[in-house]
Amino acid sequence: MKSSIELVDKMTAYEVCCPEDDKLHEECGVFGVFLSDPQRDAASLTYYGLLSLQHRGQESAGIAAVHEKTIECRKGMGLVGDVFNPDTVAQLKGPAAVGHVRYSTAGGSCVENAQPFVSRFKLGSIAVAHNGTLTNADVVRELLEDAGIGFTSSSDSEVIVNLIAKNYKKGLEKALTDTIKFIKGSYALVVLTDDALVGARDPNGIRPLCLGKLTEGSKSEGTAGWILASESCAIDAVGGEFVRDIEPGEVIIINNEEVLSFSFSEKTRRAVCSFEYVYFARPDSIIDKVDVYGSRIRAGEILGRESAVSADLVIGVPDSGVPAAIGYGRATGTLFGLGIVKSKYVGRTFIAPDQAMREKAVSVKHNVIDREVRGKRVVVIDDSIVRGTTSRRLVSILRNAGAKEVHIRICSPPVRFPCYFGIDTPHRKDLISNGNSVPELCKSLGADSLAFISVEGLLESLDADEEHSYCLGCFTGEYPIPVSGETRGE
Ligand code: SF4
Structure with missing residues (x-):
């Protein structure tokens, strides 16, 4: 009789995606x-x-x-x-x-x-x-x-x-x-x-x-x-x-x-990767004299200044969206709350990296505290939008939990270009901000409003000056090192 146990080749299994593949x-x-x-x-x-x-x-x-x-x-x-x-x-x-x-x-x-x-x-x-x-x-x-x-x-x-x-x-x-x-x-x-x-x-x-x-x-x-x-x-x-x-x-x-x-x-x-501060690095780290946690708080404050909306509650998508939500709340006087919970133990799961599975994976990773958001106009702060699957799913689960309005604020500018310096970016065609305007994106995500921090706002959050300059390649298409075959706006 054939064994029902199938051995999985660990090396192949690791070639699949995880719930954070967005x-x-x-x-x-x-x-x-x-x-x-x-x-x-x-x-x-x-x-x-x-x-x-x-x-x-x-x-x-x-x-x-x-x-x-x-x-x-x-x-x-x-x-x-x-x-x-x-x-x-x-x-x-x-x-x-x-x-x-x-x-x-x-x-x-x-x-x-x-x-x-x-x-x-x-x-x-x-x-x-x-x-x-x-x-x-x-x-x-x-x-x-x-x-x-x-x-x-x-x-x-x-x-x-x-x-x-x-x-x-x-x-x-x-x-x-x-x-x-x-x-x-x-x-x-x-x-x-x-x-x-x-x-x-x-x-x-x-x-x-x-x-x-x-x-x-x-x-x-x-x-x-x-x-x-x-x-x-x-x-x-x-x-x-x-x-x-x-x-x-x-x-x-x-x-x-x-x-x-x-x-x-x-x-x-100096052209330090600005995404280190937005998302990659741990908040308790200090990189090139800039406090990662403090920069996330400032990014939220700047988002509040640049694109405030009338709301009852501001929540952050864990982990990096949370300090930015605190900053947004401070800047706009909006009540800060913990509306989204992240499972810390999901890790990398052996799932096929197709779109349908990615959509499911977001609910495995994040859940909403419905008592917190029900009947409220909610601002959700996230660090970035890459493919858009996470944001779309979050809007949907917030609405299902009874949120009256869902406004998305993003503490990085739209990601439109690939990274050539050690960051895994999807193909350009899979970057949802590539070729879509912000209103089109907002509609596609099903949100009531959507706004990104400006490039100037991001630089301000990082205390940029002559001494502290940053790579912004995936936002602007301008890279600190010439990249073969890369043409801005291609
Ligand atoms: S292109 Fe983007 S992700 Fe890559 S190093 Fe520059 S800022 Fe960082």
Whole structure:
């Protein structure tokens, strides 16, 4: 008799979508630790660092640690807690480690593409964890393949590890600068060598990276170790102290003797991803001196100033819509309430990514507290509209719960263009704001009114000035780095 149990290929299963597929997805989170005490192990700190960066990638996780000049790596598909247990973490010995959580954009979702990537060669070994997307990965890959260098994955990040390994005979510093000058696109990198931890950020600083330190006990005892992390919340999570952001175009090398910093690019123009603040980053993080939570509150206040509507209640779509709803309420004098509840435990579900399933997935993820909204004119604040499925479904469930009017306010401008820098955007034709006017969109969503924050309003919420400038590519079609084939308004 045929068994009724069907084994699901985990790798294939992870190629499907989740209830948040109507959101843009961050590609990755990176974390690295270098401890001064050679007897201590860095892997468990890395594990906790990765847990606090889990929101940046849920498809795969990995940690590489160096012990007596040998790098060992464990990685696999799934959440950090799925891939690691106390035994697997304990097997990773050594005082320095790097870790990675991934959501795939470049390269498919399979264990071969999980990071860190490790290369062992005659002169040593390195492990690389990368957040971002290289815009010239195909060209560099071809050049490396022509030089006889083999690849084990389809990920653009493997290009970086192979380039560093190829250049390593010139010494670490030169290998890094030569590699970094060759690659284009967005990258926040943490690199582990036999005796150093390295961090690097692209010349525009599109993806975030910051430095922290471990002091343990009184500060006079000195530094117990250094941390590199995508977001400051990961430094907090391991009891570290935030030191500063890595600057665009900066490389930092941490070893037992020193912390060395140098700039590899004369032409740097800060263009931090504005979507980090709108949606991707955790609200308790501070990125490039801008408080993520505070920026969301300000975005709500500005939305209130730009597009107030007479209403009885303002609610936020959890999580990032909630601080903006607080700000909108403050600015307009509208009562703030919790009308929408998000299930925190849905995670990534194995469902087919067709439109019908996406529509269903929203009600799995969000539910309405009908007692709160019944008979009221409700303003709903969300961070963004991508395909429109979430907003349409939310309007429908709010009306079914008895809301008298539903007004949508969005704290990012309309997403009309793809991202080429490490964020998974649907095809242009699936971006509902591409080709639809705001009134058309409002009608399609079934809302009583719809308004987006202006580009100027978003910049104001981020305290933009000469020093703090941002990438707005997916809103305006103007990118900080030339993107081949991209024509504004195409
Ligand atoms: S295009 Fe959009 S999502 Fe991509 S880096 Fe720029 S602001 Fe961020």
